[in-house]
Amino acid sequence: MVHIKIQLTTNKKEKPAVSKLGFGNFFTDHMFIVDYNEGKGWHDHRITPYGSIFIDPAAKVFHYGQTVFEGLKAYSTIDERVLLFRPERNFSRLNASNERLCIPAINEEKALEALKRLISVDREWIPSEPGTSLYIRPFIIATDPSLGVAPSKSYQFIMIMCPVGSYYEGGIKPVKILVEEQYVRAVEGGTGAAKTAGNYASSLKGQELAEKNGYSQTLWLDGKEKHYVEEVGSMNIFFKINGTVVTPALNGSILPGITRDSMIQLLKSKNIPVEERKVSIEEVVEAYHNRTLEEAFGTGTAAVISPIGELKWKDERITVNNGDIGEVTQMLYDTLTGIQNGSVEDSFDWTMTL
Numbered sequence: 129m130v131h132i133k134i135q136l137t138t139n140k141k142e143k144p145a146v147s148k149l150g151f152g153n154f155f156t157d158h159m160f161i162v163d164y165n166e167g168k169g170w171h172d173h174r175i176t177p178y179g180s181i182f183i184d185p186a187a188k189v190f191h192y193g194q195t196v197f198e199g200l201k202a203y204s205t206i207d208e209r210v211l212l213f214r215p216e217r218n219f220s221r222l223n224a225s226n227e228r229l230c231i232p233a234i235n236e237e238k239a240l241e242a243l244k245r246l247i248s249v250d251r252e253w254i255p256s257e258p259g260t261s262l263y264i265r266p267f268i269i270a271t272d273p274s275l276g277v278a279p280s281k282s283y284q285f286i287m288i289m290c291p292v293g294s295y296y297e298g299g300i301k302p303v304k305i306l307v308e309e310q311y312v313r314a315v316e317g318g319t320g321a322a323k324t325a326g327n328y329a330s331s332l333k334g335q336e337l338a339e340k341n342g343y344s345q346t347l348w349l350d351g352k353e354k355h356y357v358e359e360v361g362s363m364n365i366f367f368k369i370n371g372t373v374v375t376p377a378l379n380g381s382i383l384p385g386i387t388r389d390s391m392i393q394l395l396k397s398k399n400i401p402v403e404e405r406k407v408s409i410e411e412v413v414e415a416y417h418n419r420t421l422e423e424a425f426g427t428g429t430a431a432v433i434s435p436i437g438e439l440k441w442k443d444e445r446i447t448v449n450n451g452d453i454g455e456v457t458q459m460l461y462d463t464l465t466g467i468q469n470g471s472v473e474d475s476f477d478w479t480m481t482l
């Protein structure tokens with residue numbers, strides 16, 4: 129058992145209407161914080177009222193981006209239980225990101241215990257309408273007030289939470305994607321496999337370009353040859369080509385998505401062929417031309433599944449399944465969201481009751 133000091137707020141916030149939630153705009157009444165100092169380790173685990181934190185302007189996180197984060201959700205079931213989806217995976221991935229960024233490891237069991245306590249304190253913030261959930265953002269920042277480029281000797285590990293609405297109002301809808309030709313998100317040997325701020329800062333320019341051209345997301349190609357498909361926005365990507373579902377193999381520059389892993393396991397359990405391997409953009413274009421490109425979708429915690437209705441690469445405009453949601457895409461969405469909200473039996477043992 130981890131000792132957590134709990135200071136409850138005396139000033140509870142009003143809860144926003146579900147229709148106003150959107151994604152990541154409103155935060156619950158409390159947050160979790162634990163400090164790290166060299167020699168002392170992680171200490172002073174506490175739950176406090178949600179609010180500003182005071183950090184020295186010289187803190188390394190502001191200058192050199194030494195920071196990592198996670199994203200997971202808690203769901204309220206129809207029989208009023210609270211479910212977490214594979215949360216232990218998020219804390220082990222946080223430690224993998226920590227390792228890459230020279231941040232000391234957290235204790236994964238203690239972090240999960242702290243998260244459960246935080247959720248139970250703010251339990252009334254978990255929305256229960258279909259498609260809604262409580263999004264949880266654990267993150268670690270380097271707090272040393274010193275401008276030398278070196279790993280920090282002090283950190284804060286914080287968890288904040290926000291009630292979020294359904295990602296797509298009125299069900300999932302196919303999106304249009306621009307294949308990025310100029311910028312890259314990550315390279316072999318870089319930090320692409322870690323959930324760290326710099327990857328997202330460097331992706332903004334491509335995202336802005338895509339939006340200017342009427343596309344909602346960027347499809348990133350590999351950083352070396354701009355030849356192989358890597359990720360779409362901040363999601364992993366899948367194609368169904370001639371009956372087989374293919375997704376780029378984890379190569380060190382792709383984020384190992386927990387939704388991605390779950391989709392692969394679901395497909396296998398349904399006896400749908402699935403392959404993790406290199407997928408070139410030319411292969412996708414060719415499949416489109418010979419009519420074997422059947423479905424395409426992105427996966428991630430926030431949206432679960434984003435069906436792809438159109439891809440634009442150079443002068444090629446590739447429509448997928450006439451811009452409609454594919455059969456396998458819909459099945460995966462229904463099954464996974466069903467497991468997450470407790471309406472479909474969890475034969476994988478993925479959910480954890482609070």
Ligand SMILES: *Cc1c(COP(=O)(O)O)cnc(C)c1O
Binds near residue numbers: 323359362427430
């Ligand atoms: C978080 C993230 C994903 C999806 O991971 P999940 O564990 O499925 O939420 C994919 N790509 C990037 C770049 C991400 O940051």
